[in-house]
Amino acid sequence: xxxxxxxxxxxxxxxxxxxxxxxxxxxxxxxxxxxxxxxxxxxxxxxxxxxxxxxxxxxxxxxxxxxxxxxxxxxxxxxxxxxxxxxxxxxxxxxxxxxxxxxxxxxxxxxxxxxxxxxxxxxxxxxxxxxxxxxxxxxxxxxxxxxxxxxxxxxxxxxxxxxxxxxxxxxxxxxxxxxxxxxxxxxxxxxxxxxxxxxxxxxxxxxxxxxxxxxxxxxxxxxxxxxxxxxxxxxxxxxxxxxxxxxxxxxxxxxxxxxxxxxxxxxxxxxxxxxxxxxxxxxxxxxxxxxxx
Amino acid sequence: xxxxxxxxxxxxxxxxxxxxxxxxxxxxxxxxxxxxxxxxxxxxxxxxxxxxxxxxxxxxxxxxxxxxxxxxxxxxxxxxxxxxxxxxxxxxxxxxxxxxxxxxxxxxxxxxxxxxxxxxxxxxxxxxxxxxxxxxxxxxxxxxxxxxxxxxxxxxxxxxxxxxxxxxxxxxxxxxxxxxxxxxxxxxxxxxxxxxxxxxxxxxxxxxxxxxxxxxxxxxxxxxxxxxxxxxxxxxxxxxxxxxxxxxxxxxxxxxxxxxxxxxxxxxxxxxxxxxxxxxxxxxxxxxxxxxxxxxxxxxxxxxxxxxxxx
Numbered sequence: 001x002x003x004x005x006x007x008x009x010x011x012x013x014x015x016x017x018x019x020x021x022x023x024x025x026x027x028x029x030x031x032x033x034x035x036x037x038x039x040x041x042x043x044x045x046x047x048x049x050x051x052x053x054x055x056x057x058x059x060x061x062x063x064x065x066x067x068x069x070x071x072x073x074x075x076x077x078x079x080x081x082x083x084x085x086x087x088x089x090x091x092x093x094x095x096x097x098x099x100x101x102x103x104x105x106x107x108x109x110x111x112x113x114x115x116x117x118x119x120x121x122x123x124x125x126x127x128x129x130x131x132x133x134x135x136x137x138x139x140x141x142x143x144x145x146x147x148x149x150x151x152x153x154x155x156x157x158x159x160x161x162x163x164x165x166x167x168x169x170x171x172x173x174x175x176x177x178x179x180x181x182x183x184x185x186x187x188x189x190x191x192x193x194x195x196x197x198x199x200x201x202x203x204x205x206x207x208x209x210x211x212x213x214x215x216x217x218x219x220x221x222x223x224x225x226x227x228x229x230x231x232x233x234x235x236x237x238x239x240x241x242x243x244x245x246x247x248x249x250x251x252x253x254x255x256x257x258x259x260x261x262x263x264x265x266x267x268x269x270x271x272x273x274x275x276x277x278x279x280x281x282x283x284x285x286x287x288x289x290x291x292x293x
Numbered sequence: 294x295x296x297x298x299x300x301x302x303x304x305x306x307x308x309x310x311x312x313x314x315x316x317x318x319x320x321x322x323x324x325x326x327x328x329x330x331x332x333x334x335x336x337x338x339x340x341x342x343x344x345x346x347x348x349x350x351x352x353x354x355x356x357x358x359x360x361x362x363x364x365x366x367x368x369x370x371x372x373x374x375x376x377x378x379x380x381x382x383x384x385x386x387x388x389x390x391x392x393x394x395x396x397x398x399x400x401x402x403x404x405x406x407x408x409x410x411x412x413x414x415x416x417x418x419x420x421x422x423x424x425x426x427x428x429x430x431x432x433x434x435x436x437x438x439x440x441x442x443x444x445x446x447x448x449x450x451x452x453x454x455x456x457x458x459x460x461x462x463x464x465x466x467x468x469x470x471x472x473x474x475x476x477x478x479x480x481x482x483x484x485x486x487x488x489x490x491x492x493x494x495x496x497x498x499x500x501x502x503x504x505x506x507x508x509x510x511x512x513x514x515x516x517x518x519x520x521x522x523x524x525x526x527x528x529x530x531x532x533x534x535x536x537x538x539x540x541x542x543x544x545x546x547x548x549x550x551x552x553x554x555x556x557x558x559x560x561x562x563x564x565x566x567x568x569x570x571x572x573x574x575x576x577x578x579x580x581x582x583x584x585x586x587x588x589x590x591x592x593x594x595x596x597x598x599x600x601x602x603x604x
Contacts, residue, residue: 069564076564099568158446163532164359165561185358189449189531189550192561196427196528203432204447 035062036263040074040087041167042067042193043212044252046283048087051271072165078257079103084264086255089167108254110271111280111287115171115248116213116223116236122205126153130225137176155206161188162210171250172210214284242290340578342571357534364575368537372551377519379455380462385512388466396474397496415464423528426457431529438548445548449531452547457525462515473507474500506601513594517587523555530556554583
């Protein structure tokens, strides 16, 4: 009996040690307590918050979810080890990786969304239904300041620019200028999250802004069609986004530092599961299986 | 000085308790002072790169374009000053007026409910003020300005932020002014009435002048709060960089959006700045400027209050 007892003891000690090692070596270090912390894009948050709600109810998981600073906030929170999962609604760039050289970014795409140029009701009713890339550029650079100049009512354009660092803004800058880095420096009133953007555009005459297309309800704010360089008009519809025809689309992703482990893995797996994926269409996004490009 | 009070007091426990309180408040005050100085030093060190890069231009520069590494803070200092100025201009007369009402006019029975109601305003979280600002105030300002013949682009203006702040600093001004007025000895009032002054004349000729320093201190402390308030301002100021009007006395700020030191610090740019030493230094520099401004204002206010107490 005695040797066997000793063997069990040694094995269990080794196991415990291995467990500890795994804990300590885990790259997604828990910041405080055992809560799973998530931060980032308000766009992804719609899905993630609902997934978190389900996991809290069904598995009793302790999940804290926040949207400080949008996508950029999610990236820096992962880079600083403040959270285990970041939410981003843009492509992770080399610049992002360069800023956090010690972080081993792992991107898990969970769906896709499009950015729409949205206008207030008076502009839509005034006849502005689409903008060309050149018109968007001229408005952004302050060369066009009245809706009259693009076939609309005689009303000043109140352009609310998404604050720098927001995924929405980067997708817009990517379409118009080819890269966010090439976008000129401009000064416009800035807006942050999607809710704020929609409220401000809806309640201001002559308003224009960039907004996640799923938030454009066509009742208070209206999504414009885009006219590309080749002259073809593309509406911000599910079909055109899925086919990759709509130029301002973007991946929605979760990011982790290294492979997700523990609670983070449970969360990621749930979002990628059939039930998790069903949350995306619910918020107007495309799930992975719908993407054809 | 306080020891004189207890010189002939032989009750040991009480003396011991007094000493303990003194020691604790002294050490906590010292701790607070060390923390403040430590913060100033840390912020100064962190913002050193931008001061090296921009020099004095950091404070007087008119443009802030982080992508081209241009960091001029003047429009933000201007925005902060205008927003806090509007707030004070509106809140000071109302706050002091309310304090005259509670301290000099109404009977004690009415005084407490009125005071409590105004002090309750101080307990409302600033983000709630901000949301109310978005829901109501910015629309009122937009409609109001249009009715007055202005043509604002939106309801997010320096005026909107100033109006919102005025409500938020009202309790500070009112409560401290009330204290200042009540510390004027009743003897002075009785003497004034004895000389034949009416109640109103006594307030104007005796109470207000005697409480003058305390009233100014109240305004200054409210000013400090207005300088540092972030969230409510952030939500309604419009956050537009590089907004300076043509002249110092232009009405433009009333109808245009702007940026304050705090609204910049509350924005997403802080997340981008992190990791870029120069940009980060520029952002921390905003914090340093804010800290210096609030410290100076608070110290002047505290000094005035001390003077008032000794008078």
